[in-house]
Amino acid sequence: MGFRKVAIVxxxxxxxxxxxxxxxxxxxYLASKTALDQAxxxxxxxxxxxxxxxxxxxxxxxxxxxxxxxxxxxxxKPYIRNFVGGGTGVFAPIxxxxxxxxxxxxxxxxVCSEKMSSCHPHPQGAFLTIFDHxxxxxxxxxxxxxxxxxxxxxxxxxxxxxxxxxxxxxxxKNNALDHPSAQVAEAVTLDDVLNSEVLAEPVHRxxxxxxxxxxxxxxxxSEEVAKRLTDKPVWIDGVGWNLDTAYWATKDLYYxxxxxxxxxxxxxxxxxxxxxxxIQVAEPYDPFDYKELHHMEGLLLCERGEAARLTAEGFxxxxxxxxxxPSGGALGVGNPIAATGLMKVIEIFLQLREEAGKRxxxxxxxxxxxxxxxxxxxxxxxxxxxx
Amino acid sequence: MSFKESIQLNMELSxxxxxxxxxxxxxxxxxxTKFFEALKQKGEFIASVCSHCGLKTIYPLIYCxxxxxxxxxxxSIGLEGELYSFTTCYLDYQGNRxxxxxxxxxxxxxxxxxxxxxxLNIDEKDxxxxxxxxxxxxxxxxxxxxxxxxxYFEKV
Ligand SMILES: [Zn+2]
Numbered sequence: 001m002g003f004r005k006v007a008i009v010x011x012x013x014x015x016x017x018x019x020x021x022x023x024x025x026x027x028x029y030l031a032s033k034t035a036l037d038q039a040x041x042x043x044x045x046x047x048x049x050x051x052x053x054x055x056x057x058x059x060x061x062x063x064x065x066x067x068x069x070x071x072x073x074x075x076x077k078p079y080i081r082n083f084v085g086g087g088t089g090v091f092a093p094i095x096x097x098x099x100x101x102x103x104x105x106x107x108x109x110x111v112c113s114e115k116m117s118s119c120h121p122h123p124q125g126a127f128l129t130i131f132d133h134x135x136x137x138x139x140x141x142x143x144x145x146x147x148x149x150x151x152x153x154x155x156x157x158x159x160x161x162x163x164x165x166x167x168x169x170x171x172x173k174n175n176a177l178d179h180p181s182a183q184v185a186e187a188v189t190l191d192d193v194l195n196s197e198v199l200a201e202p203v204h205r206x207x208x209x210x211x212x213x214x215x216x217x218x219x220x221x222s223e224e225v226a227k228r229l230t231d232k233p234v235w236i237d238g239v240g241w242n243l244d245t246a247y248w249a250t251k252d253l254y255y256x257x258x259x260x261x262x263x264x265x266x267x268x269x270x271x272x273x274x275x276x277x278x279i280q281v282a283e284p285y286d287p288f289d290y291k292e293l294h295h296m297e298g299l300l301l302c303e304r305g306e307a308a309r310l311t312a313e314g315f316x317x318x319x320x321x322x323x324x325x326p327s328g329g330a331l332g333v334g335n336p337i338a339a340t341g342l343m344k345v346i347e348i349f350l351q352l353r354e355e356a357g358k359r360x361x362x363x364x365x366x367x368x369x370x371x372x373x374x375x376x377x378x379x380x381x382x383x384x385x386x387x
Numbered sequence: 388m389s390f391k392e393s394i395q396l397n398m399e400l401s402x403x404x405x406x407x408x409x410x411x412x413x414x415x416x417x418x419x420t421k422f423f424e425a426l427k428q429k430g431e432f433i434a435s436v437c438s439h440c441g442l443k444t445i446y447p448l449i450y451c452x453x454x455x456x457x458x459x460x461x462x463s464i465g466l467e468g469e470l471y472s473f474t475t476c477y478l479d480y481q482g483n484r485x486x487x488x489x490x491x492x493x494x495x496x497x498x499x500x501x502x503x504x505x506x507l508n509i510d511e512k513d514x515x516x517x518x519x520x521x522x523x524x525x526x527x528x529x530x531x532x533x534x535x536x537x538x539y540f541e542k543v
Pocket of ligand 1: 437438439440441442451452453454455456
C-alpha cells in the first residue's frame with residue numbers, strides 16, 4: 001500500500017500507582033528514557049515525537065500535550081499530541097507509525113502519560129461532562145452507570161451469568177502479580193469478585209479497573225534503522241481505528257461494531273484473514289471485566305457470545321490457545337488511561353520478543369494484537385504486531 | 388461569508404447551566420519538592436545541574452532538557468537575580484480593576500536556564516532591565532513551601 005515498514009525497537013513503563021510523587025512531565029521522562037535506553041538511542045537520534053494523553057480535565061492542566069512536552073523530550077522537535085479518549089494508548093503508536101511509514105522520519109518516540117490523581121474528589125467529576133449536557137448530565141451519570149447498562153445487555157443477549165464475566169477479573173488480576181508495574185495485582189478468587197461491593201448492578205468493585213498515575217513509551221524506527229539497532233525488531237504489521245457516534249444510546253450495546261471495523265482495517269493491512277487462527281496473543285482493552293469479552297468478539301478472535309465460555313475453559317489463560325491480557329491488563333496492572341493502551345502494545349512487543357519474563361507465554365508467539373477503546377462506547381483502536 | 392446574528396440577547400436562548408465538578412491536588416513532583424523544601428527550610432533557591440553536559444535549570448528538573456540524562460545534583464543559587472523583563476498590570480483575570488496596579492517581573496539568574504516570575508516591590512520609575520533584584524521571603528516560621536513564600540523581589 002506504499003507504506004514503509006515500521007518496527008518497535010524499545011519500550012519503557014513506569015510503575016502504575018494510585019498517586020505518584022512524580023509530575024506528568026517527570027513520569028513521561030522516566031518512561032521515555034527507559035525506552036530510548038532499551039533502543040540504544042539518545043534523544044538527539046529522535047526525529048519526531050507523538051504524545052497521547054486523555055482529557056485535560058484529569059490532570060487539571062489545559063494544553064496538557066504542551067505541558068508534558070519537555071518530559072517527553074519534545075523541546076524544539078516536531079511534536080504533536082493525539083487524543084481519542086480511552087482509545088488513545090493504542091492510537092498513539094498508530095500516530096507514530098504514520099510518521100515513520102509515510103517517510104516523514106526514521107525514528108519516532110511515542111509517549112503516553114496520565115496523572116488522574118490530581119482530579120478531586122474523583123475523576124468521575126470530569127467524566128460527567130463527556131455526556132450530553134441537555135439530556136444526560138442533569139441525571140448526574142457516572143461511567144459506571146452506562147457500563148452497567150452495556151454489561152447487562154451483553155449478559156442478557158448471550159445468557160451469561162455474573163460468574164462468566166467475573167472470571168476475566170480473576171485471570172487478569174492474578175496475571176498482574178508477575179508485572180513489575182502493577183498497581184492492583186491480587187490473587188483474587190471468583191467469590192472475591194462476586195462478593196465485592198456493588199457499585200451499579202451488575203457492576204461490582206472488583207469488576208473494574210482503578211484510577212491510576214503512570215506513563216509508557218515506545219521507540220519506532222524505519223526498517224533500515226531498526227535492523228541496525230536490533231536483531232529482534234517487532235514490526236507494526238497493521239493498524240486500524242474507527243469511531244461511532246457520541247449518541248451512545250443509539251448503539252447495539254452487546255456488540256462493539258466500531259472495534260470490529262478497526263480490527264478489519266488492521267487485519268487487512270496485516271494480511272490476516274483468519275484472526276482466530278493467526279493471532280497467538282491478544283491484549284484486548286479491559287477497563288471492566290466484561291469489556292475483555294466484548295472486545296475479543298469485536299476483534300473477531302471468537303464467535304459472538306463465545307468469549308465467556310472460552311475464558312471458563314482456560315483458552316485465554318497464559319497457557320491456553322489464545323492468551324488474553326497476559327500482562328494483567330487494566331484490571332490488574334492499573335488504568336492510567338492513555339498509558340494503559342500503550343502498556344498493552346508493549347506487552348505484545350515483549351511477548352513476541354520472548355522477553356516477558358514470568359509472564360512469557362509458551363510457544364514462541366509470532367503475531368499479536370493490542371486494542372484500546374473509549375470515549376462514549378465509541379472508539380476502537382487496533383494494532384497488529386509481528387515478530 | 389458572514390452569518391447573521393438571529394438572537395441579539397444571550398438570555399433569549401434556551402440553555403442548561405452546568406459545571407465540571409472537580410478540584411485539583413497538584414503534585415509538586417520530585418524536583419519541585421526539592422525546590423520548595425529548600426525555599427521553606429533554608430530560604431534559598433536551588434537549580435538542577437546536569438552532571439553530563441553542565442546545563443543548569445531553574446525551576447529544577449529531574450532530567451536534562453538538552454541531553455536527556457537523569458539529574459540528581461542540585462545547587463543553591465541564593466536569592467539574587469537580574470530583571471529580564473517587567474510589566475504593570477491594571478486588570479485582574481476577570482476584568483476587574485486592581486485598587487493598586489500589580490508590577491510583575493521575570494527574574495533570571497546568571498548562567499542558569501529559566502527564571503522566576505513574581506511580584507516586584509520596586510517603584511515603577513526605578514525599573515530597568517538588567518537591574519539586580521533580590522527575593523524578599525516571608526519569615527521562616529510563616530513559610531509553607533509554596534511560591535507565596537516569596538513576598539516579592541526588591542532592589543538590591
Ligand atoms: Zn545534560
